[in-house]
Amino acid sequence: MNASTASRPSTLRALFVSSRPISWVNTAYPFGAAYLLGSGVGVEGGGGFSLVAFLVGVVYFLVPYNLAMYGINDVFDYESDLRNPRKGGVEGALLDKSVHRTTLWAVVVTNVPFLVALVVLGALSGNGPWSWLVLAISVFAVIAYSAPGLRFKEKPFLDSLTSSTHFVSPAIYGLALAGPHWTGELVAVCIAFFLWGVASHAFGAVQDVLADRAGGIGSVATVIGARATVRLAFVAYLVAGVALLFSAFPGPIAAVVVIPYALNVLPWWNITDQGAEAANAGWKRFLWINYLAGFIVTMALI
Numbered sequence: 001m002n003a004s005t006a007s008r009p010s011t012l013r014a015l016f017v018s019s020r021p022i023s024w025v026n027t028a029y030p031f032g033a034a035y036l037l038g039s040g041v042g043v044e045g046g047g048g049f050s051l052v053a054f055l056v057g058v059v060y061f062l063v064p065y066n067l068a069m070y071g072i073n074d075v076f077d078y079e080s081d082l083r084n085p086r087k088g089g090v091e092g093a094l095l096d097k098s099v100h101r102t103t104l105w106a107v108v109v110t111n112v113p114f115l116v117a118l119v120v121l122g123a124l125s126g127n128g129p130w131s132w133l134v135l136a137i138s139v140f141a142v143i144a145y146s147a148p149g150l151r152f153k154e155k156p157f158l159d160s161l162t163s164s165t166h167f168v169s170p171a172i173y174g175l176a177l178a179g180p181h182w183t184g185e186l187v188a189v190c191i192a193f194f195l196w197g198v199a200s201h202a203f204g205a206v207q208d209v210l211a212d213r214a215g216g217i218g219s220v221a222t223v224i225g226a227r228a229t230v231r232l233a234f235v236a237y238l239v240a241g242v243a244l245l246f247s248a249f250p251g252p253i254a255a256v257v258v259i260p261y262a263l264n265v266l267p268w269w270n271i272t273d274q275g276a277e278a279a280n281a282g283w284k285r286f287l288w289i290n291y292l293a294g295f296i297v298t299m300a301l302i
Contacts, residue, residue: 014099015106018074019067022287027069028062029294030171030193038178053121053177060114061170065142068107069166073146073153075100115139118177127179134176138169156223159205164197185248192243196258199236200286202229203265207283209276226276230268237262250300257293264289 035057039049074095095103115135122131144150145162152162172190180186205212205221206229212222221229241258244251264286268279 011099011102014095015067015071015103018071018095018103019063020070023070023290024062024066025294026167026290027065027170028058030167031061031174032058033297034171034174035178036174038175038180040178040180048125049178050121050125053118053125056114056117056121057170057174057177060111060118064107064110064114065170068111068139069142069145071095071103071107072143075103076146076148076151111139122177125177125179127177130179131173131176134169134173138165138173141165141169154218156218156220159218160198160201160220163201164194167197168194183248185246185251188243188246189251192240192247192255195236195240195243196261199233199240199261199265202236203233203279203286204283206230206233206268206271206276207278207280209273221276226271226273226279227269230265230271230279233265234262234269237265253300254297257296260289260292261286 032054035054036049039054118135119128119132122128122135125131141152141162144152145159145166146153153159168190171193175182175186202220205219206226208219209221209226212219220232224232237258241255241262244255244258247254264282268282271279
């Protein structure tokens, strides 16, 4: 076995870990659910359903999209990740420099064909311009968050807004591709989801306050402090739940999903910056609460 063959499995494993398999569903599910609803399964005035568009979109937002989002981040955050004890596992890969170039090429190779296909499918659906715009915003947010020259992740408050866009834009893209009739109730769902994303990113930034400051990285948590950030996340979760009350049935039922998220951050209501790393326990629970929330939302939709 030559050296290149021997290294192939480790490279593939690095790419796999970098794509955060535990989080794949967090982007594929919003697209799939939104496209089904927008296609007329549950939204009055929905567009036509295309099995090809559904499958291509789900697969794209399941793996290639996540490889782009997290792989680009892992490459350009390498130096700061070396100082972060959380990196190197389920919460974030620590990519060896030897696979950085491969990772960026893998992002291009896996994303471009799907993006071309989605653009074509958008044109065939008759909803091209709007779906193209949302898709472009989604991809731009993925790149801008970590890429040099943009680095939105280092711009306090913009970091949480951009991170939320990563998870909300697949859902909005699903709706744009399906072409439903937009209503106030549908907008309420999108607002609630966006607030959930802002809250989740903000809470996730709490545990890295010390590491980010040591690395000279700005975030919403480094600016307003760990305690204020936790409280911001708590309020944003509750407001997201209130927004869902203004959505069409079964949206109000799904409002209960914010409760476990709000309760999860509550123990750190008075956390200090020096003790911010303790919030990692809440972040680990957050990763699993996502599956509980997904189950509740699915049951409500059914």
